[in-house]
Amino acid sequence: MITQYLFYFLSFVAIFSALLVVFSKNPVHSVLYLIITFFSIAGHYFLLNAQFLAAVHIIVYAGAIMVLFLYVIMMLNLNKETEPHKSTMSKFAAIIAGGLMMLSLVAVLRGAEVNQMKASVNNNIGLTQNLGKVLFNEYILPFEVSAILFLAAMVGAVYLGKKQLD
Amino acid sequence: MTGYIIYQIILVVAIFTVSLVVALYATYGERKIAAILQDRVGPNRAGPFGILQPFADGIKMFTKEEIIPETANGWLFIIGPCIAMLTACMTGVIIPWGGTFELGGTVYSLQVTDINIGILYLFAVVSFGVYGIMIGGWASNNKFSLLGALRASSQMISYEIAMGMSIIALVMMTGTLSLGEIVKQQDDGYCNFVYQPLGFLIFLICAFAETNRAPFDMAECETELVGGYHTEYSSMKLGFYLFAEYINMFISSAVIVSFYFGGYNFPFQHELGLSGNLLTVIQTIVFFGKIFFFIFFFMWIRWTIPRFRYDQLMKLGWKVLLPLSMANIVITGLVMWLTGKIN
Amino acid sequence: MQVQNSLSDYLPIFFMFVVAVGFIVVTMLATHWIGPKKKTEKKLESFECGIESQGNARIPFSVKYFLVAILFVLFDVEVIFMYPWAVNFKELGLTGLIEMFSFMAILLTGFFYIIKKGALNWE
Numbered sequence: 001m002i003t004q005y006l007f008y009f010l011s012f013v014a015i016f017s018a019l020l021v022v023f024s025k026n027p028v029h030s031v032l033y034l035i036i037t038f039f040s041i042a043g044h045y046f047l048l049n050a051q052f053l054a055a056v057h058i059i060v061y062a063g064a065i066m067v068l069f070l071y072v073i074m075m076l077n078l079n080k081e082t083e084p085h086k087s088t089m090s091k092f093a094a095i096i097a098g099g100l101m102m103l104s105l106v107a108v109l110r111g112a113e114v115n116q117m118k119a120s121v122n123n124n125i126g127l128t129q130n131l132g133k134v135l136f137n138e139y140i141l142p143f144e145v146s147a148i149l150f151l152a153a154m155v156g157a158v159y160l161g162k163k164q165l166d
Numbered sequence: 167m168t169g170y171i172i173y174q175i176i177l178v179v180a181i182f183t184v185s186l187v188v189a190l191y192a193t194y195g196e197r198k199i200a201a202i203l204q205d206r207v208g209p210n211r212a213g214p215f216g217i218l219q220p221f222a223d224g225i226k227m228f229t230k231e232e233i234i235p236e237t238a239n240g241w242l243f244i245i246g247p248c249i250a251m252l253t254a255c256m257t258g259v260i261i262p263w264g265g266t267f268e269l270g271g272t273v274y275s276l277q278v279t280d281i282n283i284g285i286l287y288l289f290a291v292v293s294f295g296v297y298g299i300m301i302g303g304w305a306s307n308n309k310f311s312l313l314g315a316l317r318a319s320s321q322m323i324s325y326e327i328a329m330g331m332s333i334i335a336l337v338m339m340t341g342t343l344s345l346g347e348i349v350k351q352q353d354d355g356y357c358n359f360v361y362q363p364l365g366f367l368i369f370l371i372c373a374f375a376e377t378n379r380a381p382f383d384m385a386e387c388e389t390e391l392v393g394g395y396h397t398e399y400s401s402m403k404l405g406f407y408l409f410a411e412y413i414n415m416f417i418s419s420a421v422i423v424s425f426y427f428g429g430y431n432f433p434f435q436h437e438l439g440l441s442g443n444l445l446t447v448i449q450t451i452v453f454f455g456k457i458f459f460f461i462f463f464f465m466w467i468r469w470t471i472p473r474f475r476y477d478q479l480m481k482l483g484w485k486v487l488l489p490l491s492m493a494n495i496v497i498t499g500l501v502m503w504l505t506g507k508i509n
Numbered sequence: 510m511q512v513q514n515s516l517s518d519y520l521p522i523f524f525m526f527v528v529a530v531g532f533i534v535v536t537m538l539a540t541h542w543i544g545p546k547k548k549t550e551k552k553l554e555s556f557e558c559g560i561e562s563q564g565n566a567r568i569p570f571s572v573k574y575f576l577v578a579i580l581f582v583l584f585d586v587e588v589i590f591m592y593p594w595a596v597n598f599k600e601l602g603l604t605g606l607i608e609m610f611s612f613m614a615i616l617l618t619g620f621f622y623i624i625k626k627g628a629l630n631w632e
Contacts, residue, residue, distance in 0.1 A: 003516065028242060028304065035297075046519065055286035056589050063293030064585040067300070067323060068578045074304055074312075075569050128283060128343055132593030136601055140608055143590070147615040150583050154619035157583070158628045161576035171520070178524045182532070232544045235554065248533050255529040259521050278521040286592065287522075293585075307567070320574050323581040330588035337595035402540035406533070477631035480577070484629045488584075488620070492613060495591075499598070499606050508602050 003047055010047070014040035027073045031066055038062040050126030169272075177278050181258040188461075189412035190220040196412075196465050203469045227405040235398050239305040246302025247399065247406035253294045254410040257417045260284045262346045264430050264450035267443045276450065280346035285333055288345075288421065292329070292376055296322050298410065299378075303395035314394030317476060322376055324483035329372035331491035332365045335498040336425060349429030354436075357428035364494045366426045368487055373418040375483065377411060380468035382479060419460035420453075427456055576628055587616055 017036040024030050038061045045054035124130055135143060194209065194216070201208025209216035234243055264276035281287060296319045303315020339361060340348050352358060359366050375382040396407045423429060430449035440448070474482070502508050594601070594609050601608075623629060 026239070026242075028239070028301070032245070032301075046516065051281075051283045052286070052593065055283045055290055058290040059286065059293055060582075060586055060589060063290060063296075064323075064582045067293075067296055067319065068575075068582055070297075070300055070304075071575050071578045074316075075572075075575060128286070128593050129596050132597040133600070135593055136597065136605055136608055144608070144612060144615070146590070147587075147612045150587060151615055151619040153583055154580065155622060157576060157579040158623050158626050161572055161579070161628055162626055174521050175524055178521055178528055182525065182528050228540050228543050230540075230544055231546065232541055233548075237554075244537065248537070251533055252526075252529050255532075256522070256525055259525045278525075279518050281518050281522075309568070312568075312570070316570060316574050320577045324577060327581065327584040327588060330585070331591070334588070334591045334595045337592065338598040341596060341599050343592070343596060401544050402536055405540075406536075480629060480631050485624065492617070495613070496610065499609070502598075503603060503606060508599050508606070 007044070007047055010040045010043040013037075014044075027076075028070070031069050031073065034069075035062045035066055038066070045126070048126060049124065052128040052131050053126055173274060174278055177276070178259065181263070181278065182255060185255065185258050185413050185416055186409075188416045189409055190224070192412040192415060192461055193223065193408075194220045195461070196468075199462065199465045200469050203466070224405070227402050230401040232401040232403070233398075235307065237307040238398065239307065242301050242305035243398075244403065246298055246305055247396075247403045247410075248298075249301065250295070250298025250410040251406040251413075253291055253298060254413040254417070256291050257288060257421070260287055260345055261417070261420050261424060262349045262429055263420075264453060265442075265446045267446045275346075276446065277346050280344050282342070282344045284345040285337065285343040289326075289330060289333075293323075293326060295376065295414070298407075299395050302399070302407070306395070306398040308398050310397045311395050314397070318378055318395055321382060321479060321483070322378070324480060325372045325375035325382075325487070328368055328483060328487035328491045329376065331488070331495060332368035332372065333425070335365045335491070335494045336362055338495070338498050338502065345424055349424050349431065352428040353431055357426065357431070359426040362426065362494075362498070364490065364497075366422075368491050368494065369425065370422060371482075371487060373422060374464070374467070375479075377414040377418055377464075379411070379415065379464055381471045381474050383468075383473060415461055415464050416457065419457045419464070422460055423453065423456040429453060573631065580623065580628070583619075584616075 014037050017033045017040070020033040021030045021037065024033060038057060042054040042057040042062075045051070045057060197219070198208045198216075200206075209219040212218040212222045234240060259278045260281060262275075262277035262280070266273050266275045268274075299322070300315050300319045303311040303318070306312070336348070336358060337343060339358070340351055342348060342351075348358075374380075396404055399407060430453040432449065432452045435445065435449070438445075590612070591609065594605060598605060
């Protein structure tokens, strides 16, 4: 019973702060609201007994990626007079991209079966130990491929960064 | 169940109070130790041996004027030190402060909660420490603060990786992420330091960097940056930043002791033939003794070793500690394989 | 050995959060009320070594900090991937060891690339 109330509370917080991310004028405030959103999503993972995923969500998303976002925002010139005007073209592109995203989300949610999700609650697959066993036995290939993905990201970041420096 | 929750609340409040008091007296200890190392007297006016000095400092902080610069971002300026303080306080819950004791037929544990992702929780809280400094420094809208915040945050994130990797070698040995379990495994036999000397060294250095203590206090390098990220802060907001540093020092000493020096265990504890409750009391005292030694060590280093230059600091973090911690993982893995500890 | 945690094990973390937030709010309000309030124009200026401040601090800074942040994210994810492996290290055995070593080898290649390109040089 309590978990149900918690679920509604966390969902409310997640959606509310996600809306605030979009509507707040100051981008740094947006980042803070996004962190709150991530925390409430991590709370959802806890409710599903996916502890490792919850911890990872906080460490990687809220702790690492948002630091990167803050850096980006601080790097942008935030003086009022120099704020770049967004062209109609980019606004249009944003609307199309956002619309497509929403369309695909709706399509996915329509296809999902509720019963299937219920079955996976209340088991221990989300514990770190069990997750590790699955990851390093059955899904070892995707795991190694992710290393190559990291490698590509590193090379890309260094290449772009060096271009800026020189 | 209700009784247990009440016990937990009492313990949480107790831990919070203890960390505040220890942090308060760490400021006094820092000044006294600095004085001894520099052949001075140190604070000696407030009370006998200046023992009331921390309270005098606290009252001073409270009664100072609260200045928020006109150009600063008001709310973010206030939230910065609050986040710093909050993240400093959050770790105390998962540290095993002692064994179990029995009261009226019920067994209570001195560790408030033994979550089985303890280390990941710790890691998450540490990764959050960056925000307090970054937001505070940026919101001040002062060039020195911005530079201090940038330096501090990028130093903290650099050392976080080496820190995470040095713990991995420990987890490989213990096979658990729960702090209570790690301490229990050191109950008999050697403490983890014997098996993980390199990991301990890396973790210790990273702990210095994460708490922004000398020789890694680039963030507040006063000769270059006035006061670093807290240049614009006054009254208790400044107090929070300074206080958070001391709480962090206390907590990271506790974590180091739990990870590598047996936590509350001490040699020959089972040969003494003590009863459960008495043993727990002694264990807690021993634990705090070890913690105080590490707090002293933090201060000793601060007043002995000069500050790093920024490029040296980044070089140490990325080019020395990161490869070393990777090597530590490889060595641990190979040794465990060769000695037949794994299947 | 498998410690099964229920949601109630996370309750103390919530308690600590409440206690800490309560303390912070009370302290902030107290210092706001107790402290004197004599605001002057000069006092509210941002500090710049005593001279009048030039512009503000919303200035772009070196791309190096940004690069460090990106690399941090990548390595952070890598470290996180290692935790489920380290917990199961004893059971996974030699296969697990080889798997993780090849993962680390790929990342070390990237690391050497970063070093060679001088992305982490601060001189």
